[in-house]
Amino acid sequence: MSFNQNSPTTVSAGAMMTFNINKIRADFPILQTEVNGHPLVYLDNAASTQKPQVVIDSITKYYTEQNSNIHRGVHHLSELATKLYENARKTIAKFISADPKEIIYTRGATESINLVVSTYGRKFIGEGDEIIITEMEHHSNIVPWQMLCEEKGAKLRILRMNDNGEISIDNFKEMLNEKTKFVSIVHISNSLGTINPVKEMIDLTHEAGAVFLLDGAQSIQHVAVDVKALDCDFFVVSGHKLYGPTGIGFLYGKKEFLEAMPPYQGGGDMILSVNFEKTVFNEVPYKFEAGTPNIAGAVGLAEAIKYIDGIGIDKIAAYETELLDYATAVVADIPELRIIGTAANKTSVLSFVLSNVHPHDIGTFLNADGVAIRTGHHCTEPVMHKFKIPATSRASISFYNTKEEIDVFVASVKKVIKMFS
């Protein structure tokens, strides 16, 4: 890794030692694009992250040289594709300290939650049972549980948050009781950036005899996750938010749970033998992977994880925290701007409203300056209700962003305020 002392890009002395931002930015071809005559400033990373060249290349290589269907084929390409697919599973497992047999490929975090709800939920949750989620969940961790509760007569209980966007452990303790069967909580809020105290919540959940699902859609790319140390029962991830391709993600589940759960979908690959009298399901994880999977997606996701691992998630976390602290300090000087989500422990997300401009107008004006942010309810409508706002503007940070980009974003926001004053 070369180190350019004359780099125009400001990186703090601490992060400088190991973090070559110019080299990192060069790894992501899309960051070189211009939007509306301005260099792209991509601050919509909570919605989807950009892909490094190595990920793009791995997918091209797969379809150019390695493509075939997996499992059971005896020819060269089938064996190669199977090996790549299963090696990718090992890479994913190692990244979160799991066993490869505990990793089930899905389309993403949404499908992973739906898998747990329709297999574990349908089998083990019944009338009068209670499921706890928080007020800051993404719709994908609300709606599947509502559907299950409707079907089974179970009760969905909501852990509220304070005005900073934080939940309280004491309130959580009060909600737990002998009826609690399942707790499904977001690790890091996509609309507020709050990092929830999940280790403590997992332990409390287990003491109450319930099962815990951790939604890692916004956490695995920002903080180190060790599912064994956390002791969560399930963990869900979307690949495209982790610098991998869309349409691939995974579910981690403790082996004893996966074995007790019925299959998710029926079809090829999830069976050991099929007879019209009786079908024998395959062992985990294959029991949950019916049909030809997204093989290229798995290959691309593993490549993304190797890339992240190569930089080091702790270094990424430190740099992103520094960027968020910088952005938070800079916008503090704008009287018209109010930050939504001011948790003491937060990362990567700067959600805000302006007193005189609607988020939609902000988004359109920022786009004219090449700045990509997200405006809307971010699939967390209850969060908007809590703060009594229709929507927020959200700048979400990745390790390939710079302080200069934050400055461009803030200058653009100031321009909008002036325009509408």
Next chain:
Amino acid sequence: MKNELNDLYQEVILDHNKNPRNFGDMHDANHSAAGHNPLCGDHIDVDLKVKDGIIEDVKFHGAGCAISKASASIMTTTLIGQSVEEAKEMFKQFVDIVTTDPEEEIDTLNLGKLAVFCGVREFPARVKCASLAWHTMKNALDDESGASTE
């Protein structure tokens, strides 16, 4: 982009956003509907007072972006005094304005105040903002007329 942005946010739109006309409740409305854009959380209520097929008064309230607010405001000023048929015709005309391919010419001669919305078609993500009030108004008129024919 600068010019297109200026076309979208013309002075008249910024003015209607800041000082919306006919904004508020109507207690003697005989046609009402609520409109909602689930993508951005915008919501709007449109109330109309129709007598003998003529729109005597229109009011709106709700929360939305500058484009949706200005569109609602300008709509109310355009509709007062028009017949229900004329209002429905204007609805079609408005939807045409904001959805016509940007490559195509629009004849602005007969558009009157609505001509300021010609710039919206350059911003596909904002078409729904501009047309929310008009769809809500159309629903208000249709629901009532539908109910009255039964």
